[in-house]
Amino acid sequence: MIRFATIGTSRITELFLESAKRIPDFSLTAVYSRSEEKAKPFASKHGATYTFTTIEELGACEEVDAVYIASPNAFHAEQAIALMNSGKHILVEKPMASNAMEVKAMIDAAKKNGVVLMEAMKSTVMPNFVELQNHLHKIGKIRRYFASYCQYSSRYDKYKEGIVLNAFKPELSNGSLMDIGVYCIYPMVVLFGKPLSVQASSIKLESGVDGEGVITCQYEDMDAVIMYSKITNSYIPSEIQGEEGSLIIDQIHTPTHIEVRYRDNRTETISSPPEHPTMYYETKEFIDIIQSGKHQSTNNSLHHSLVTMEIMDEVRKQTGIVFPADKK
Template sequence: MIKFATIGTNWITQEFIRAASAVSELVLSAVYSRTEETAKDFAEKTGAPTFFTSLEELATSKEVDAVYIASPNALHAEQAIFLLQHGKHVLCEKPFASNTKEVQAMVEAAQQNGVVLMEALKTTLLPNFQAIRHHLPKIGKIRRYFASYCQYSSRYDAYREGIVLNAFHPSFSSGALMDLGIYCLYPLVVLFGKPQALKANSVMLASGVDGEGSIVIDYGEMDAVVMYSKIANSYVPAEIQGEEGSIVIDAIHTPTKVEIRYRDGRTEDITVPQDKHPMYYEAKEWAEVIQHGNQQSSINSHAHSLIVAEIMEEARKQTGIVFPADER
């Protein structure tokens, strides 16, 4: 059994714990929060046997083999590196870190200490994404990838009233690209690798982060267009366009309906059963990588995470998004 702890006490951590409870190799051993009251309450809510308010005590605990990190983006790298240096396996929520420098430092810490580091990007580990990869050759030469994730944030209502919460504050390395755009970019990189160039545009908010944006990405004989927003909704599906047909995906972040529309008018439903919690598959992958001693996932690999970080950093550079973490 892999005894894991969590960092972060928000809804996403609760969902991960719920998903991980169905993974036979994983057992929840502890939760962490900076304040005792919050840590104690979260432990009671999730059924964790114990809680920590000291990161050092968590890192040195013999009752913890691995840690799932779901703290604010700006804290990911520091916390992950500290835990990796103490021999803990780490599953870190997307985005991995604030910038490529931090991602590289995280990867080096994992490699130097012989432990697993994986980005918790659920899309690429879902059965329907695997179906997309398997059936991709059917649509011929790929010419375009299109993905959109635009979801009006509940925290934007507060922002409009003058209250800047974490989701719209640069000190937390937040914004539309970091929080939602990555869902469009990571599948792209897993499918097609590193691009040649990109052109980015953002709608900036007064707080210093992007409310929405888009990126056109050059792969030579194909291009990619991604759109993301935290200040408006979109309902259009994602699509991979080939010379012989297109794969239409209902939602790039959590695909549940996937079909091929061939140029000759035929359609083929390639959807596969996906009856478990969407986060189950990333938890299962993490557990299996740990047990097999592989140190990294072949899908959510270090290389893929680095390429995605490079794309996001270049997009931020072009659109003037700067985080305090970039200047450390």
Template sequence: MVRFGVIGTNWITERFIDGAKQVDDFSLTAVYSRTKDKAEAFAAKYDVGQTYTDLDEFAQSDIVDAVYVASPNSLHAEQAIRCMQHGKHVIVEKAMASNSKEVAAMIKAAKENNVLLMEALKTTHMPNFEVIKNNLHKIGTIRRYFASYCQYSTRYDKLKDGTVLNAFDPKFSNGSLMDIGIYCVYPMIALFGKPNKWQANAHMLYSGVDGQGSILFDYDQINGMVMYSKISNSFVPSEIQGEKGSIIIDNIQSLSKVEIRYNDGTIEDIAEPQVENTMFYEAKAFITLIKENKKQSDINTFAVSLQTAEVLEEARKQFGLVFPADKA
């Protein structure tokens, strides 16, 4: 069994645990929160007896082998590095950190302490992402990547009423790009590498973060475009366009439906069945890496995480969003 401790007591942690429980070798043994009441209430849901409010005590725990970090983005680097310094393997919720400097420091800590570090970007571990990669050759020379993820946030209603929650607070290194825009950018880099250049724009909210935005990317032979939003919905599919056809993706975040539409009008359904809680796939991949004594994912590699952080950071600079963490 791989004994997990979790940092963060929100819905995404619950989602991860519910997905990870489908993996035979997963065991939840400890919960960390900055407040005792939250830690104990969350632990009670899963019949976990050990809770921590001191990060050092949690990191040194002898009942924890691996840690899932799902705190606000601004806390990821410090918490992950502290855990890795005490020999814990770490899977960190996306975005991996506030900026590329923090991501580089996390990678350095993983190497120095000989532990596994992986960004919890679930999409790239899903069966249908592998399907997309394996079928790219069918559409000929790739010419365009387009991804859209626009999902109206109920937290935006709170913001309009004057309450700034974590999701829209720059001190937590949040905003639309960091929260959901990354679902568009990360797969592009995983498939095609880091672009040569990019141009970003965004609509900024009074709280100091972006509510929505778009980015144009240039490769040698490919144009890329992503659009994302937490203040509006979109029902437009994503697609990868080639000279012989296009791969149509119903939702870049879930990949539940994938098909190829060829230039001659024929349509090929290439999607495979996926489990309902798709966080299962990242949990399974992470646990498998631990059991195989590997220190880096060959899918969510250090290079992809670092390149994604560099792209997001430069995009934010272009539309004027600088986090407090960027000045540290």
């Protein structure tokens, strides 16, 4: 049994717990929030014994083995490092941190303390993504990776009214790239590694974050095109193009239907409907790593998280998106 604490009481933590409670070896022991008024009812609702309002108290709790961090991006690194220094395993929401400098510090802390650190990128540990990896050879020499994730944010309506919510605040290391674009970049890194070059453009909002953007990446013998947005919708699938066919992915962030379309017009469905809620798989992967004595996930590895963040740093550098966390 792995005894968890959660940081954050938002909807994403609710979804995490709905999924995690399906895993027999998962147990929720504690809840952290900056306010006792939020921590206590959340803990009561989900059956947690302890509540904490300081990271130091949480780190000192011997009844907690692992912590799921779903705080704003700007707090990920500081909280994770403090808890890893207290011997806790860390499952941290995407993106792992504000920048590559913070990710490197988190990786150093994980290695120094001999604990598991994993980014909660759900898509790349889902069974359908593994099937995609297993069938990649069928489309021959790969020439292009195309990923699109454009989802109009309900918070953008408030933004246009002059109310800037967390999703559009640079001081929290937020914006379209960090919230949406990462879902397109991470699978590319898992499948093809680090690109040789990156070119980016984006629409910068008055608050200082990006509303949408486009990234092109060059590999030795293929390219990649990524489109992401929080201010428009898109309804087109993502695609990996090979010389013998293409893999069509319905949703790059949550692949539920994937098919191969061959040059001779044959089609082959290689996906299956998920048996569990999407966040189940990242939690199961994390628990399995801890119990097996391994140090990290194969797909959601520390290397993949670092390369993804290095790409996002370069995108922000080219598009003029700067966070306060970059100046620390």
